[in-house]
């Protein structure tokens with residue numbers, strides 16, 4: 001990979017960190033962002049406990065598949081979680097982890113977000129399930145998250161927050177935003193007499209459309 005491409009990914013990670021705060025998906029220094037370096041087992045990840053406003057591209061940490069630091073300072077404490085997903089899912093190239101309010105309400109109640117709205121269903125691939133509880137930063141949390149994620153693009157972490165995955169960083173960020181939006185819609189719908197869940201057949205049709213047409217079209221445009 002060229003130095004220009006490497007620098008562009010680092011800059012994109014910094015922008016994503018700032019966007020998480022601007023969009024209200026995290027507060028303070030919480031949340032984290034990573035991108036798999038194309039064609040390698042190495043991952044670029046946000047550093048631990050750094051304020052996103054003053055974060056620079058040079059501070060983005062490079063780790064290998066075992067979490068050993070190749071360059072930079074201390075990586076995000078959730079790096080084991082990111083690495084576990086990259087190991088299991090070869091299609092995933094970017095991961096965003098947020099603590100957004102409505103999705104976290106579902107995570108605290110340990111209730112998944114059912115497939116209730118089409119944008120969520122297309123991008124995430126169905127119900128957003130809740131991973132079994134484990135302490136933040138632990139290998140146990142990483143294993144639980146991978147299991148609950150399955151072949152979808154988002155998962156809730158019990159009493160914690162959201163993980164969104166994508167074939168590129170913008171898609172992982174969008175997954176987190178759509179999970180938050182769907183959680184809000186789901187909770188409001190329940191105050192209006194109850195959310196009606198889409199059928200498995202329709203979920204499958206919409207997901208297939210996203211994978212076979214929409215995502216391909218987006219790739220052609222960029």
Ligand SMILES: [Zn+2]
Nearest residue numbers: 031097160161
């Ligand atoms: Zn977190």
